[in-house]
Amino acid sequence: MINQFEVMETIKMIQEEKLDIRTITMGISLRDCSDADGEAARRKIYDKITRYAANLVKIGEDIEKEYGIPIIHKRISVTPISLIAESCDEEDYVKFAKTLDAAAEAVGVNFIGGFSALVHKGYTSGDRKLIRSIPLALSTTQKVCSSVNVASTKAGINMDAVAEMGQVIKEAAELTAADGGLACAKLVVFANVPEDNPFMAGAFHGIGEPECVINVGISGPGTVKSALEKVKGADFGTVAETIKKTAFKITRMGQLVAQEASRRLGVSFGILDLSLAPTPAIGDSVAHILEEMGLERCGTHGTTAALAMLNDAVKKGGTMASSYVGGLSGAFTPVSEDAGMIDAVVKGALSIDKLEAMTCVCSVGLDMIVVPGSTKAETLSAIIADETAIGVVNNKTTAVRIIPAPGKNVGDVVEFGGLLGSGPVMAVNPFGSEAFIKRGGRIPAPIHSLRN
Amino acid sequence: MRAVITVIGKDKVGIIAGVSAILANCNVNILDISQTTMQDIFTMITLVDISKMSVGFSELSDRLEEKGKELGLEIKAQHEDIFNSMHRI
Numbered sequence: 001m002i003n004q005f006e007v008m009e010t011i012k013m014i015q016e017e018k019l020d021i022r023t024i025t026m027g028i029s030l031r032d033c034s035d036a037d038g039e040a041a042r043r044k045i046y047d048k049i050t051r052y053a054a055n056l057v058k059i060g061e062d063i064e065k066e067y068g069i070p071i072i073h074k075r076i077s078v079t080p081i082s083l084i085a086e087s088c089d090e091e092d093y094v095k096f097a098k099t100l101d102a103a104a105e106a107v108g109v110n111f112i113g114g115f116s117a118l119v120h121k122g123y124t125s126g127d128r129k130l131i132r133s134i135p136l137a138l139s140t141t142q143k144v145c146s147s148v149n150v151a152s153t154k155a156g157i158n159m160d161a162v163a164e165m166g167q168v169i170k171e172a173a174e175l176t177a178a179d180g181g182l183a184c185a186k187l188v189v190f191a192n193v194p195e196d197n198p199f200m201a202g203a204f205h206g207i208g209e210p211e212c213v214i215n216v217g218i219s220g221p222g223t224v225k226s227a228l229e230k231v232k233g234a235d236f237g238t239v240a241e242t243i244k245k246t247a248f249k250i251t252r253m254g255q256l257v258a259q260e261a262s263r264r265l266g267v268s269f270g271i272l273d274l275s276l277a278p279t280p281a282i283g284d285s286v287a288h289i290l291e292e293m294g295l296e297r298c299g300t301h302g303t304t305a306a307l308a309m310l311n312d313a314v315k316k317g318g319t320m321a322s323s324y325v326g327g328l329s330g331a332f333t334p335v336s337e338d339a340g341m342i343d344a345v346v347k348g349a350l351s352i353d354k355l356e357a358m359t360c361v362c363s364v365g366l367d368m369i370v371v372p373g374s375t376k377a378e379t380l381s382a383i384i385a386d387e388t389a390i391g392v393v394n395n396k397t398t399a400v401r402i403i404p405a406p407g408k409n410v411g412d413v414v415e416f417g418g419l420l421g422s423g424p425v426m427a428v429n430p431f432g433s434e435a436f437i438k439r440g441g442r443i444p445a446p447i448h449s450l451r452n
Numbered sequence: 453m454r455a456v457i458t459v460i461g462k463d464k465v466g467i468i469a470g471v472s473a474i475l476a477n478c479n480v481n482i483l484d485i486s487q488t489t490m491q492d493i494f495t496m497i498t499l500v501d502i503s504k505m506s507v508g509f510s511e512l513s514d515r516l517e518e519k520g521k522e523l524g525l526e527i528k529a530q531h532e533d534i535f536n537s538m539h540r541i
């Protein structure tokens with residue numbers, strides 16, 4: 001029999017350390033929903049999503065109850081809509097976003113991702129229309145998430161798209177000015193986007209994916225932090241070993257839930273995403289793990305090294321625990337969604353520049369960062385260019401989810417509510433990048449011999 | 453199919469009676485019980501066989517939870533697999 005200590009450890013992890021399954025995301029291919037008639041395409045999209053995902057929420061809740069482990073989100077990702085919508089001759093894709101929103105509402109999921117376009121090498125006409133529709137689509141829907149991949153290691157950086165995304169973000173912020181620019185929290189700009197990521201806002205169902213698939217994202221920063229509290233002062237070998245063991249346990253639980261969900265839904269299991277995803281709740285912070293390692297505040301010198309080690313140890317421990325690992329897998333550093341990060345910004349310990357450095361060694365990028373509403377579109381584009389360059393050159397995924405909150409300045413705090421948390425407005429570099437962004441074109445793919 | 457039922461809280465009269473009455477009503481067989489008191493906190497871990505259970509899992513879980521509220525304790529039923537997967541390779 002399982003011993004008492006193990007039972008109590010599991011229960012403590014769930015109850016006190018906020019261990020949970022962050023998301024069960026059902027990926028649904030919409031490739032058979034294209035139609036020359038936009039209305040017909042939307043009908044097919046709605047019918048297919050509501051048919052495949054009819055039981056998703058119910059089965060998620062059943063598993064939650066039987067295993068006693070909270071499953072925070074049940075979500076859906078779909079084929080990038082630019083690929084589906086471009087068969088019709090409509091100019092405006094907002095109606096497609098509304099269809100996704102209605103389908104998500106009907107099946108009871110809280111987000112649906114895939115209002116997306118992949119333009120790392122260039123635009124098709126559908127990509128262009130989709131990107132132009134993003135600000136209105138995100139400001140007139142509740143549950144739709146959007147992502148645009150503007151760069152890849154093999155293709156380089158599409159600087160036309162980078163320039164346009166700066167404008168799109170500005171426009172989306174202005175359309176939702178009353179909510180602090182909330183639409184931007186549902187929009188991610190990527191380099192090397194993964195096709196099987198279960199986490200929002202960047203989830204979509206890639207074109208190499210099967211008809212329908214279950215991807216699961218795990219979490220557990222609180223569990224890692226409390227494991228580290230038990231090895232105070234020990235050397236880094238011990239710290240890495242402790243993180244690995246904890247990540248292994250968390251991931252095994254995720255694997256169990258993923259297999260169970262895919263079996264009950266009759267859908268193949270795709271991947272487990274081994275991410276430490278924080279929430280604004282106390283005791284669920286990645287920043288606090290870094291501080292537990294001995295940093296006075298997240299963002300001070302040593303933060304990048306601490307994060308690099310954390311990220312690596314999580315992957316090492318988690319990989320052995322799951323048969324298929326994918327998605328973003330690593331530690332997330334979304335500022336507004338992490339109590340420790342928010343604190344670090346407010347105390348002046350953490351800047352955008354340091355976050356950018358941190359993204360070289362962790363899983364995503366500049367995530368949920370609020371900047372002054374007066375930030376120029378070109379500056380946003382330049383921030384995206386920097387971040388995508390890190391991804392492209394280092395052969396990793398990077399992303400930008402940035403919110404130029406209208407009317408807000410450094411020192412203000414923007415409340416988004418719920419899991420999106422509250423974002424202190426961070427300073428951007430006051431010097432311009434207009435002429436750089438205006439050039440347009442494509443930054444060539446980097447060479448990968450002669451590595452220095 | 454087996455499940456683990458955990459009871460955590462302040463010790464008092466009638467905990468085992470209360471829990472086992474619910475289990476008997478649901479046709480759940482008790483395989484093993486262990487209990488300890490750690491730092492004044494009473495913990496009881498029960499391994500049960502639910503393969504012939506007469507109600508659904510969530511029904512059992514709700515009844516136990518309700519009993520827990522009545523006794524001022526935390527009572528949880530969880531499928532055994534979660535512990536096995538976490539602690540056994």
